[in-house]
Amino acid sequence: xxxxxxxxxxxxxxxxxxxxxxxxxxxxxxxxxxxxxxxxxxxxxxxxxxxxxxxxxxxxxxxxxxxxxxxxxxxxxxxxxxxxxxxxxxxxxxxxxxxxxxxxxxxxxxxxxx
Amino acid sequence: xxxxxxxxxxxxxxxxxxxxxxxxxxxxxxxxxxxxxxxxxxxxxxxxxxxxxxxxxxxxxxxxxxxxxxxxxxxxxxxxxxxxxxxxxxxxxxxxxxxxxxxxxxxxxxxxxxx
Numbered sequence: 001x002x003x004x005x006x007x008x009x010x011x012x013x014x015x016x017x018x019x020x021x022x023x024x025x026x027x028x029x030x031x032x033x034x035x036x037x038x039x040x041x042x043x044x045x046x047x048x049x050x051x052x053x054x055x056x057x058x059x060x061x062x063x064x065x066x067x068x069x070x071x072x073x074x075x076x077x078x079x080x081x082x083x084x085x086x087x088x089x090x091x092x093x094x095x096x097x098x099x100x101x102x103x104x105x106x107x108x109x110x111x112x113x114x
Numbered sequence: 115x116x117x118x119x120x121x122x123x124x125x126x127x128x129x130x131x132x133x134x135x136x137x138x139x140x141x142x143x144x145x146x147x148x149x150x151x152x153x154x155x156x157x158x159x160x161x162x163x164x165x166x167x168x169x170x171x172x173x174x175x176x177x178x179x180x181x182x183x184x185x186x187x188x189x190x191x192x193x194x195x196x197x198x199x200x201x202x203x204x205x206x207x208x209x210x211x212x213x214x215x216x217x218x219x220x221x222x223x224x225x226x227x228x229x
Contacts, residue, residue: 004156036220043118043204043220044157090156101170102147102218104156 002027004091006105014113019063019078021108023091026072031093033074034102035065038088047089050074061085086112118207118221126227127195135190135224137205145169146188147218148180149204157204163188192226200228 007022025031032051036044048059055067065076074091091105119138127133139146145164149157159172163182177193186207192199202225206218 041222043222044206045220046217049217092156101159101162101172102157103159104149106156107154 002031002093002095002103004093004103004105006089006091006108008108009106010109010111012111012113013081015083016080019076019081019085019110021076021089021091021110023065023074023076023105024072025074025091025093027093027095029095030067030069031095033065033067034092034094035059035063035074035076036090036092036104038090038107040087044090047076081110081112083112083114086110118205118219120203120205120221120224122224123222124225124227126229128229129195129197131195131228132191132193133195133226135192135203135205135226137188137190137207137221139186139188139205139207140219143207143209143219144186145208145210145216146182146186147206147208148188148190149206150174150199151202151204151223152198153201160190195228197228200226202226 147162148160
């Protein structure tokens, strides 16, 4: 069965610092991987997705993620944090065997300090 | 292009009651998925509808049911409400049956509180 683990329920960085949000997946075959952002009282917005093309995926708002099969990881990074990045971030997987069910991690709350 | 909309925004019910939540999918999308997001947790897949038929279901009891209409809008019905049903219910639409790679567009959600 597939699963997603996000390390750290809360991450705090200073404005301008590197953002690193960790995500590891468990799957017998590499799934499709996603990062979503959720601002307070809003739905989820797709940041980026990996669909077995390039392993380094660039998304919106300066975020990117690298798929590492050997580490079963898909960590999200941004070189320089902005106050507006403060939000909840979710890593998610869906099977690449024609499935439909998206499995989300528990989320990581990002705090950005001035 | 109209995005995904959900109604109502907030809802308060008591245990044992029934509730219906509504979702209008994004223009051109024929697939709708419903998720339950409890406080402090990630969304949990409830079920998906494709062209008015249930296309898959997560680990939710039968008292969670749904419908999709010819215009691809959808309803989520929950019978015999329990306290643990209190959550944010999210609807997401996409344009393919197998949404593995297709982007899901999420609505703002309906916050359900069961007292």
